[in-house]
Amino acid sequence: MTSTSNRQIILASRPSGWVSPDNFKLIESPIPTPGPDQVLIKNLWLSLDPYMRSRISDAKSYAQGVNPGQLMVGGTVGEVILSNSSQFKVGDIVLAANGWQLYTATNPSAITKIDTSKISSTAYLGVLGMPGITAWRGLMEICEPKPGETVVVDAASGAVGSVVGQLAKALGCRVVGIAGGSAKCAYVVNELGFDACVDHRSPTFVQDLNAELPRGIDCLFENVGGPIFEQLLTLMNPFSRIALCGMVSEFNKPPHAHKTLRSILVNRIKLQGFIVSDRMDHWADIRTKLSELVLSGKLKFRESIVHGLENAPAALVGLLKGENFGKxxxxxxxD
Ligand SMILES: NC(=O)c1ccc[n+]([C@@H]2O[C@H](COP(=O)([O-])OP(=O)(O)OC[C@H]3O[C@@H](n4cnc5c(N)ncnc54)[C@H](OP(=O)(O)O)[C@@H]3O)[C@@H](O)[C@H]2O)c1
Known part of the structure; x- marks a missing residue:
């Protein structure tokens, strides 16, 4: 053990409008003692994800929110450093949802041992974790693209979007990404193999989008919402499909007044929202398939790393502004 106290970040106040680091507070507490059959985990990595902005709002949602004074939630990878459980031994690397803190005492049922012999532990928070599984479910189970169809995904360089595009390319689709800035677009095309990428920050965004989509959109994997979704709806083909995965651009603002929903009617679009945790029974199978693709070099990923628990609030704000480049x-x- 390298420290004598636990450090935790709690929600200090609910944001109204844009979230700020001032909405969070760093506190110290004793390192917890594991009870019978429990383990003590030293958390090594914390995942930051857009859903965290929803959790700290008081809007009705699919999951229990975080109240002021409570520990921030989050996916973690950690190492077992004390074990009273026959299922885990000291040194095991585990996937958990231990939140924004350095140490956690927990039950074996709340953690999953991961194999880090061939793939890095951090991949289990991204490409092999909740974001990668989200990509698989939305694309394969809702969009169901066929070879030759046009698939569009926004937030294309991110944890979910990057997997969506690579899976769709492997299925033989034409894949167009949307991302913020020329560096992200270059990465999406040159490294991930998308056919094209349109920069939504460019003043010619709408013209560029129309130019890249002369045959419209058959499958839209929607991550962003707001004006980008508005524009994409005008390009949907008859009998096309939309996997409505996220609306990250609308989290810190009043809801966007969508004006192009009529496209859903006139084009007989199938649109389905989904939450990846609805079908936890699918996760192990999907993770195995994604692992095979990563190991064979067919699925690439990129990570954006900040150092230190104290920097998590600013990094979450940055993520919601598009400052991250990858998971x-x-x-x-x-160490
Ligand atoms: N339904 C589910 O179960 C589920 C599960 C996981 C994630 N999600 C959703 O999937 C989406 C992507 O998540 P992720 O983890 O892969 O995040 P991410 O793409 O790694 O990071 C978020 C990205 O969103 C984009 N963005 C933020 N604000 C934007 C704005 N105003 N306009 C346009 N783009 C904006 C930025 O990319 P650019 O700079 O490229 O714009 C930013 O880098 C989110 O909406 C998230 O809530 C849903």
Whole structure:
């Protein structure tokens, strides 16, 4: 053990409008003692994800929110450093949802041992974790693209979007990404193999989008919402499909007044919202398939790392402004 106290970040106040680091507070507490059959975990990595902005709002949602004074929630990778359980031994690396803190005492049922012999532990928070599984479910189970169809995904360089595009390319689709800035667009095309990428920050965004989509959109994997979704709806083909995964651009603002919903009617679009945790029974199978693709070099990923628990609030704000480039992680240890 390298520290004598636990450090935690709690929600200090609910944001109204844009979230700020001032909405969070760093506190110290004793390192917890594991009870019978429990383990003590030293958390090594924390995942930052857009859903965290929803959790700290008081809007009705699919999951229990975080109240002021409570620990921030979040996916973690950690190491077992004390074990009273026959199922885990000291040194095991585990996936958990231990939140924004350095140490956690928990039950074996709340953690999953991961194999880090061939793939890095951080991949289990991204490409092999909740974001990668989200990509698989939305694309394969809702969009169901066929070879030759046009698939569009926004937030294309991010944790979910990057997997969506690569899976769709492997299925033989034409894949167009949307991302913020020329560096992200270059990465999406040159490194991930998308056919094209349109920069939504460019003043010619609408013209560029129309130019890249002369045959419209058959499958839209929607991550962003707001004006980008508005524009994409005008390009949907008859009998096209939309997997409505996220609306990250609308989290810190009043809801966007969508004016192009009529496209859903006139084009007989199938639109389905989904939450990845609805079908936890699918996760192990999907993770195995994604692992095979990563190991064979067919699925690439990129990470954006900040150092230190104390920097998690600013990094979450950055993620919601598009400052991350790839899966956003916080490294919790110095070693
Ligand atoms: N339904 C589910 O179960 C589920 C599960 C996981 C994630 N999600 C959703 O999937 C989406 C992507 O998540 P992720 O983890 O992959 O995040 P991410 O793409 O790694 O990071 C968020 C990205 O969103 C984009 N963005 C933020 N604000 C924007 C704005 N105003 N306009 C346009 N783009 C904006 C930025 O990319 P650019 O700079 O490229 O714009 C930013 O980098 C989110 O909406 C998230 O809530 C849903």
């Amino acid at each position: 956003q992680l916080v490294k919790l240890t110095d």
